[in-house]
Amino acid sequence: MFSAAPDAQAPVFHERNQGTIVQNLGLSHLSVEVGHFYMDELENGEEPIRTQFERVKPWLDAAKASAISGGERPRVSTCFLVDDYFQHWPDAPQIMEKLLRLSREAGVVIDYVARESACARRLDGFQTAELVATRLLEEPSPEGANGGRPPTSMSGWMSNGRPPRESHVLETMQAHGWEPAHEYGERNHSIYLDVELWDSQARPVGGDDGELGRRYSCPFLAAVWQLIRLGLLRQDGQPALKVTDFDGEWRKEWDQCPDIVKVNPNAQPFYAYRSLSIMPRTFLPIEHSVQNIINHFLPDPAVVESLERQAGAKNVPLPPVIADRLSHFFLAGGN
């Protein structure tokens, strides 16, 4: 036995240089994404945009009324993600004017506008997407991972199981063997999903994404976007994408615009304990893929701890599983 009791004399010398100290964020209880459009939809007529915002409105009101706040007065902020990664023209001022006007007329106040490109790479060149790509952990196969396997996937795909397999037939007489796909965490039956995270094609518009030469997929960038809203992506303890106040003028080029712009000066904080995305039903497969990506994302434990501490201090319930902090409402299709 040895004694765990400290020596009689307390230590006088301390040198602890913690590389990263995680900053506490100002947090809303809920971040609501109020609709989504592809860039070509924003470029064209006003009517579909107006219609979507009108459909969003009652659900936004419902979201505000039902935000989980642990007894505090609910803080809800709204945001909109501009799809400028895959295609864009130098018309940011016109589009932003149209977007903010139509949403306002439909009674939907947009507090923050973010650029999807910033989820790949920030205005200052920092590779935001890398924060997620390097923290994705491939799901171990049942009884097939004892600790020596490299932790992340370099293939650019993320699945929740094993694909169907066809065995090679060596002799023509042998029966053709086939094994079905298998979801590792299945409940009775499998829903196997394999999501492409990036490919190696150059980005269609604008510069490439640095040395990696990756073109990120829509679900991957949407997963980055969700994690940003939840305050889980940090660079040196600070939010990976920062909020900039609107200076009254939109730059002509999208890639000159700040990563996240606060367009409503009276808005509640951008980052939130939970998120809700209201969007057309056609985005369901993308959001299913987002969930698959987020289920394999291992957050920095210090960031998790910081959020838990903040939530705990205010009695705000915060689910440990990240995907449980996300919610969606899918608007019906057609007109």
Place this chain on the structure above:
Amino acid sequence: MARTVGPSDPSGQRPQVVLGAVTTGLLNTSEPLPLEAARQALALLPGVSADWHRHPIEQVVSPDVFFGLDCRLAVPPGSGSQPRVIGTARARAVLTAGHILQGSARVEVLLDANRRRLPWAHYAARTGVVEAINKADPADLVTGFLRGAVDSTLLDLGKTGAYVMSLLDRAPQIDRRARLKTETGRLLWAVHVQDGVEPDSLVELRDDGMLRVRIGTPAELLPQFVEFCEILALHHWLLSALRNAFDRSTRSRRRRPEDELDPALSYLGHVWNPGAHLPHEMRGLWQRLENEAQLTWEWESTLTRVRDKVSLLTRKAIEETLHKEVV
């Protein structure tokens, strides 16, 4: 160092057993890495910086990286079936004096958690924790793990640590021209978490050259115990590396003795200092180990032999030169 281990499970369950391995080796560089370069090399994940000490010996600790696990845990023969565990292991790299690299991996084991494998999101939310889906006795898991049997179905944290070390091979700061031959040091440790008890520990060295440390301790002392194991692994490795270099210098026919002794002295001679970063709470345990194993005495005596030999070689060389001049 500054990062924590221990009970972190969101469900409030506490691990009954914690298993770990420390792998130690020489960083493959001709000269020690300066602190600034080391901090860059050990920032293994973007967005998070490495922790570091400057005094009394430079040390840099990487952020934790995580590994997915679904495997079996060893139990002693005759103790029933090996429990299956699912979850993640955490591992970090530790670089001391810019030259001695360690991969330190560990996993907290929750028993009686769930009966089947759950969707992966459940495990991703409990980083560094595995859940056993069959019944198991904590004492059996400790004994089974420390046997150190290698089997592709069993947890192998030594491999995890070695993988983390290999991440540094790619760092641009590494010139891959170390002049000293060393062997990889291996240490396995296992904790039976017992609240309200005095920590009770045993350090064992078997003829496979692997150190084994077992301890029963309350959860609060886990982070300090992990550091204790890293410090023990480092110093055991230093001792072996110096002794092996000395042995080679007396035996090798192909290399001159000074080719073994010079790098050993310049790489290792200044590094011994077990008290340097030893947590306050572990000083008593280290002292007891010193009393019995006398590691510091052995280091000093080996170092003296190395330096004596260098002196003798120097004198011989001077005499030979003088002799030539006289002739």
